[in-house]
Amino acid sequence: xxxxxxxxxxxxxxxxxxxxxxxxxxxxxxxxxxxxxxxxxxxxxxxxxxxxxxxxxxxxxxxxxxxxxxxxxxxxxxxxxxxxxxxxxxxxxxxxxxxxxxxxxxxxxxxxxxxxxxxxxxxxxxxxxxxxxxxxxxxxxxxxxxxxxxxxxxxxxxxxxxxxxxxxxxxxxxxxxxxx
Amino acid sequence: xxxxxxxxxxxxxxxxxxxxxxxxxxxxxxxxxxxxxxxxxxxxxxxxxxxxxxxxxxxxxxxxxxxxxxxxxxxxxxxxxxxxxxxxxxxxxxxxxxxxxxxxxxxxxxxxxxxxxxxxxxxxxxxxxxxxxxxxxxxxxxxxxxxxxxxxxxxxxxxxxxxxxxxxxxxxxxxxxxxxxxxxxxxxxxxxxxxxxxxxxxxxxxxxxxxxxxxxxxxxxxxxxxxxxxxxxxxxxxxxxxxxxxxxxxxxxxxxxxxxxxxxxxxxxxxxxxxxxxxxxxxxxxxxxxxxxxxxxxxxxxxxxxxxxxxxxxxxxxxxxxxxxxxxxxxxxxxxxxxxxxxxxxxxxxxxxxxxxxxxxxxxxxxxxxxxxxxxxxxxxxxxxxxxxxxxxxxxxxxxxxxxxxxxxxxxxxxxxxxxxxxxxxxxxxxxxxxxxxxxxxxxxxxxxxxxxxxxxxxxxxxxxxxxxxxxxxxxxxxxxxxxxxxxxxxxxxxxxxxxxxxxxxxxxxxxxxxxxxxxxxxxxxxxxxxxxxxxxxxxxxxxxxxxxxxxxxxxxxxxxxxxxxxxxxxxxxxxxxxxxxxxxxxxxxxxxxxxxxxxxxxxxxxxxxxxxxxxxxxxxxxxxxxxxxxxxxxxxxxxxxxxxxxxxxxxxxxxxxxxxxxxxxxxxxxxxxxxxxxxxxxxxxxxxxxxxxxxxxxxxxxxxxxxxxxxxxxxxxxxxxxxxxxxxxxxxxxxxxxxxxxxxxxxxxxxxxxxxxxxxxxxxxxxxxxxxxxxxxxxxxxxxxxxxxxxxx
Numbered sequence: 001x002x003x004x005x006x007x008x009x010x011x012x013x014x015x016x017x018x019x020x021x022x023x024x025x026x027x028x029x030x031x032x033x034x035x036x037x038x039x040x041x042x043x044x045x046x047x048x049x050x051x052x053x054x055x056x057x058x059x060x061x062x063x064x065x066x067x068x069x070x071x072x073x074x075x076x077x078x079x080x081x082x083x084x085x086x087x088x089x090x091x092x093x094x095x096x097x098x099x100x101x102x103x104x105x106x107x108x109x110x111x112x113x114x115x116x117x118x119x120x121x122x123x124x125x126x127x128x129x130x131x132x133x134x135x136x137x138x139x140x141x142x143x144x145x146x147x148x149x150x151x152x153x154x155x156x157x158x159x160x161x162x163x164x165x166x167x168x169x170x171x172x173x174x175x176x177x178x179x180x
Numbered sequence: 181x182x183x184x185x186x187x188x189x190x191x192x193x194x195x196x197x198x199x200x201x202x203x204x205x206x207x208x209x210x211x212x213x214x215x216x217x218x219x220x221x222x223x224x225x226x227x228x229x230x231x232x233x234x235x236x237x238x239x240x241x242x243x244x245x246x247x248x249x250x251x252x253x254x255x256x257x258x259x260x261x262x263x264x265x266x267x268x269x270x271x272x273x274x275x276x277x278x279x280x281x282x283x284x285x286x287x288x289x290x291x292x293x294x295x296x297x298x299x300x301x302x303x304x305x306x307x308x309x310x311x312x313x314x315x316x317x318x319x320x321x322x323x324x325x326x327x328x329x330x331x332x333x334x335x336x337x338x339x340x341x342x343x344x345x346x347x348x349x350x351x352x353x354x355x356x357x358x359x360x361x362x363x364x365x366x367x368x369x370x371x372x373x374x375x376x377x378x379x380x381x382x383x384x385x386x387x388x389x390x391x392x393x394x395x396x397x398x399x400x401x402x403x404x405x406x407x408x409x410x411x412x413x414x415x416x417x418x419x420x421x422x423x424x425x426x427x428x429x430x431x432x433x434x435x436x437x438x439x440x441x442x443x444x445x446x447x448x449x450x451x452x453x454x455x456x457x458x459x460x461x462x463x464x465x466x467x468x469x470x471x472x473x474x475x476x477x478x479x480x481x482x483x484x485x486x487x488x489x490x491x492x493x494x495x496x497x498x499x500x501x502x503x504x505x506x507x508x509x510x511x512x513x514x515x516x517x518x519x520x521x522x523x524x525x526x527x528x529x530x531x532x533x534x535x536x537x538x539x540x541x542x543x544x545x546x547x548x549x550x551x552x553x554x555x556x557x558x559x560x561x562x563x564x565x566x567x568x569x570x571x572x573x574x575x576x577x578x579x580x581x582x583x584x585x586x587x588x589x590x591x592x593x594x595x596x597x598x599x600x601x602x603x604x605x606x607x608x609x610x611x612x613x614x615x616x617x618x619x620x621x622x623x624x625x626x627x628x629x630x631x632x633x634x635x636x637x638x639x640x641x642x643x644x645x646x647x648x649x650x651x652x653x654x655x656x657x658x659x660x661x662x663x664x665x666x667x668x669x670x671x672x673x674x675x676x677x678x679x680x681x682x683x684x685x686x687x688x689x690x691x692x693x694x695x696x697x698x699x700x701x702x703x704x705x706x707x708x709x710x711x712x713x714x715x716x717x718x719x720x721x722x723x724x725x726x727x728x729x730x731x732x733x734x735x736x737x738x739x740x741x742x743x744x745x746x747x748x749x750x751x752x753x754x755x756x757x758x759x760x761x762x763x764x765x766x767x768x769x770x771x772x773x774x775x776x777x778x779x780x781x782x783x784x785x786x787x788x789x790x791x792x793x794x795x796x797x798x799x800x801x802x803x804x805x806x807x808x809x810x811x812x813x814x815x816x817x818x819x820x821x822x823x824x825x826x827x828x829x830x831x832x833x834x835x836x837x838x839x840x841x842x843x844x845x846x847x848x849x850x851x852x853x854x855x856x857x858x859x860x861x862x863x864x865x866x867x868x869x870x871x872x873x874x875x876x877x878x879x880x881x882x883x884x885x886x887x888x889x890x891x892x893x894x895x896x897x898x899x900x901x902x903x904x905x906x907x908x909x910x911x912x913x914x915x916x917x918x919x920x921x922x923x924x925x926x927x928x929x930x931x932x933x934x935x936x937x938x939x940x941x942x943x944x945x946x947x948x949x950x951x952x953x954x955x956x957x958x959x960x961x962x963x964x965x966x967x968x969x970x971x972x973x974x
Contacts, residue, residue, distance in 0.1 A: 031213075
């Protein structure tokens with residue numbers, strides 16, 4: 001059996017100390033050892049981004065890091081994003097803009113979108129699209145995801161009518177983005 | 181207790197989704213999230229060869245590997261695994277090889293399971309896979325569809341031919357039109373083309389995952405499936421387990437697109453392993469396994485002839501298909517091209533039509549339903565052909581279509597393919613699309629760039645389409661030899677608190693049924709949207725259903741929900757009359773309450789439900805529940821339609837293609853939730869554009885899938901796709917009371933030909949006549965080079 005190593009990681013505000021196999025991926029550690037099943041696995045090649053989390057505040061694909069590399073670091077997953085029972089602005093925007101359907105890419109997409117705005121608080125549509133290049137979605141065709149990210153950048157505040165007011169964000173914009 | 185009066189009209193309101201709360205916070209219930217006590221894990225040993233005889237398997241080293249409990253081969257389960265089902269024998273003499281979940285003697289595509297390792301952990305199982313020693317005797321492979329049709333190399337040693345079945349429709353014989361050969365012979369112009377539908381992979385984001393728990397009274401399977409009900413029945417029939425001993429649950433399911441409309445070897449294997457071990461067992465595929473061994477889609481060669489008068493009136497269409505089954509027949513593999521057979525005539529009044537399809541085996545993963553299933557192939561072919569004909573006749577492609585399409589005042593219209601289209605308005609959708617698009621301005625810009633011989637040329641792609649949705653009238657399915665019906669089932673229960681439970685047999689995986697069904701029931705029962713709970717995806721909760729595919733959920737499943745709600749109102753009315761000591765005839769139902777006409781005496785549904793629960797004062801013969809169930813079987817398909825226009829830029833020096841503008845106007849009938857409809861259209865467009873520009877499942881000559889990961893199989897990301905401009909027109913469907921037509925597949929069906937027509941329109945004046953999909957920069961560049969060297973100028 002491969003030898004194990006002791007690590008100590010802060011995940012969503014709780015410090016965990018565990019012995020792990022050196023080959024254990026961070027995403028496997030999160031899902032299988034900590035039960036953080038909100039973070040999902042969609043591929044084996046770092047292409048889909050479903051497993052995106054924040055490591056010390058920066059987005060990383062947790063399938064492309066070993067758990068041992070997170071030793072001594074702070075990890076935030078989709079489960080740690082809402083604070084005091086209140087959704088983070090990006091979570092709220094995804095809901096309001098209908099930026100998810102099956103929801104499988106959503107945790108990674110929200111984590112990446114959050115990170116994107118941290119790096120570039122006022123991106124253009126093209127910059128948003130390029131910033132999400134490493135996260136695949138098969139349901140939405142991306143348009144409403146882009147609208148959600150833009151709405152957070154623009155500081156749009158949503159009411160609690162339960163009805164989407166996001167259509168103007170989506171449709172009023174005839175600007176086209178090129179195919180790269 | 182009085183129900184809150186709800187004044188907002190539910191039908192047509194963009195209600196935010198109920199489904200979102202748990203998905204945006206990571207409280208998801210995808211199958212792979214599940215952990216059960218003592219759960220074991222599987223890893224599959226898969227054949228690296230596309231066609232080979234298994235001569236020996238040595239599992240001893242794998243069995244001795246740490247953490248391994250057992251290794252099963254095909255021989256170990258040969259007596260119990262049965263043969264995976266094909267539910268659609270399209271002809272009485274359809275040929276198909278036996279399809280064991282674990283191959284016993286022979287493998288027929290790379291990725292087929294030859295053994296399974298059962299271990300304490302996924303890592304232990306995967307480690308041991310490497311230790312299973314399989315001896316193969318390689319057999320010749322046949323990978324190319326047209327070559328397979330010649331039978332020079334056989335995909336299976338057990339079959340004498342690669343031909344599975346031939347299915348023919350001729351309007352002359354069917355009496356729906358004239359004889360096709362005569363029609364084409366008497367045309368002024370006949371255009372003949374061969375088009376290629378490349379092989380695609382559904383590529384849902386959630387890899388398939390299965391957990392089977394054999395403990396307790398019943399065997400429970402959780403599976404990332406679109407079809408829990410069909411899966412339960414098929415597993416029971418395949419494995420000889422009483423249906424009543426099997427419960428299938430589809431928890432959160434991460435997309436399907438037809439790719440999870442299957443009874444898979446992995447589901448059978450996981451069930452057999454769990455039963456054998458007496459412990460819960462989980463299997464989750466890797467992405468590479470998913471791409472390699474999940475079913476693929478499309479993969480057809482379309483040989484087409486279209487005839488017309490010199491004025492552009494189409495005289496007849498002849499379609500001769502080769503359809504690649506891959507190595508086996510899955511659940512509806514054989515029927516996919518037949519779903520297309522009724523759609524080649526599309527929105528047009530063709531007087532004559534001949535369709536024949538030859539289903540052919542190759543040594544590739546088997547094909548089956550992928551978003552649109554047969555209808556995107558048909559629409560691509562006819563819309564490409566209409567553009568080719570327009571070029572031949574030197575006519576604007578929209579003008580040619582208008583000359584041939586069914587006018588809005590000609591509905592209902594009996595088509596040459598034998599369907600009756602109930603309603604539609606192609607003029608209205610096209611006029612709106614043309615206006616949004618700026619058709620004339622873009623044509624002028626196109627001319628300017630051509631005249632100036634600019635590097636980046638502009639083309640306009642037109643795609644008008646219709647599809648048959650709302651699958652399906654059971655009698656029609658019967659006439660097509662499909663193994664089941666097309667009805668849908670629902671239950672509505674008013675609970676003692678006045679809350680309402682809705683049970684639907686249509687199991688969602690991203691579409692938003694919980695939200696839309698809540699709107700339907702809130703509207704019909706007059707209860708608040710928030711007070712409705714929709715249950716689905718578990719055969720112990722939703723006992724009957726035919727699941728989700730074919731844009732059927734709202735127009736069939738939604739109708740069942742409404743019918744059940746109506747029955748609740750009827751039942752409640754009897755009790756309301758009793759409670760208020762009034763005649764039923766004097767009661768009217770509105771906003772969730774029965775009122776005695778002309779008085780202020782009323783009683784709310786919630787009050788009636790509580791009275792029913794107490795059962796202290798019910799009329800004689802009335803059972804103490806406010807539950808109902810209903811099954812809806814549609815009398816006809818529904819026929820969404822639309823006009824899609826794509827302005828495509830082509831860099832003539834690099835072959836790079838980009839979408840300058842994409843406009844679509846869809847008529848999906850009455851819309852319950854415009855936000856959900858918009859989302860379905862967007863996602864559909866993305867997949868259709870992806871077929872035109874990016875995706876293809878590529879095999880090498882030896883039979884290895886080259887595009888076996890997301891590095892090579894190019895699912896588009898955000899910068900690869902344009903901003904879509906969408907709009908709608910609305911004509912009511914008459915096949916269901918709601919007037920809904922279905923929207924799940926529309927975008928995928930319409931967008932592929934719009935994009936390709938646009939690319940060809942941009943470079944046709946340079947001599948390019950066709951470009952195979954996906955239209956990658958390399959293919960576009962080569963087509964341009966070839967046109968230049970052959971001096972091909974129009």
